[in-house]
Amino acid sequence: MSAMVDAAREAAATLAGARLADHYRRVHEAMRDLPICNPALEIEAIGFRPYGGHAIGVILTPWFMNLMICAADAEELPPKAPGETAYWPLTAGRVGFVVGRLEGFGRVDSCSLFSPMDDFGDHAAARAVAVAALDQLFDPALVDARAAAARRPALLDRRSLIFGAKRDETQVAP
Secondary structure, three states: OHHHHHHHHHHHHHHHHHHHHHHHHHHHHHHOOOOOOOOOOOOEEEEEEEEOOEEEEEEEOOOOEEEEEEEEOOEOOOOOOOOOEEEEEEOOEEEEEEEEEEOOOEEEEEEEEEOOOOOOOOHHHHHHHHHHHHHHHOOHHHHHHHHHHHHOOOOOOHHHHHHOOOOOHHHOOO
């Protein structure tokens, strides 16, 4: 049963990304000739995956590349006003997203990775950067590194904080 649930969640996240890409394709019709658009780029939803009851991935357009969190299926994101910052815990750490609302779609939280997109010579290069960004944001090694850092004792003790002296690192337990 778990594999079916996981497959359904994956499909819902992929569909949410596709719906976002379709939204931006319609927007692109009005923006196509604006100088902010890089004509070498297409609109694509990249790497959308389940994130709790939501979906997360990258939307690549000719004018921006954003990490996006949106509802997957019918589960809406928690209430927050457009323009506010929502902080979401990712594997790489807490990341701030700007809350927005798209007509016909609902709440979408976005974190800008690139804008404008002038530095990308072709779609393949932009896509590779989007995939690399997702790989870094969800790298499981980061969880291990943060856990190891949390286990390391601080190099300052209470007396050192007051008097400004660091403890000798040899006094710190492993």
